[in-house]
Amino acid sequence: MKKLIIINGPNLNLLGKREPKIYGSLSFTEFLSEVKEKYSNFQIDYFQSNIEGELIDKLHEVGFAYYGIILNSAAYTHTSVGIGDAVKAIETPVIEVHISNTFSREKFRHKSYISAHAKGVIIGFGLQSYELAIQSFL
Ligand code: DQA
Secondary structure, three states, X not given: OEEEEEEEOOOHHHOOOOOHHHHOOOOHHHHHHHHHHHOOOEEEEEEEOOOHHHHHXXXXXXXXXXXXXXXXXXXXXXXXXXXXXXXXXXXXXXXXXXXXXXXXXXXXXXXXXXXXXXXXXXXXXXXXXXXXXXXXXX
């Protein structure tokens, strides 16, 4: 079975509780079980960390073995040369996703260190951004 992984960065463990007007009120666990069921032709793994180096380590670990990576590096998107370099270094295609439309928010969220190295970018569709990314691997 083809393996996909969703990698979420800092503060995304609080989805459902965190700023629900921006990020929605569904927890990621609930959402994940729905998409796992819906796209059962894929193995869909999940990893979340608030620590930049752990996100880089995970990208290295899966980046030569998995079929696809769906990455929401959250705030690190706008700051991390290291995560951008990791995405560039690995072979597995990475789809960058964001729940909110980062371009309609503060200016510092307009910059991404990931986009240039991603296969594609999906921004602003709520949790559906992740689902659209999964569909891109069908
Ligand atoms: C986010 C957007 C980022 O700017 C923010 O820091 C996040 C979440 C999103 O999915 O909309 O934590 O990546």
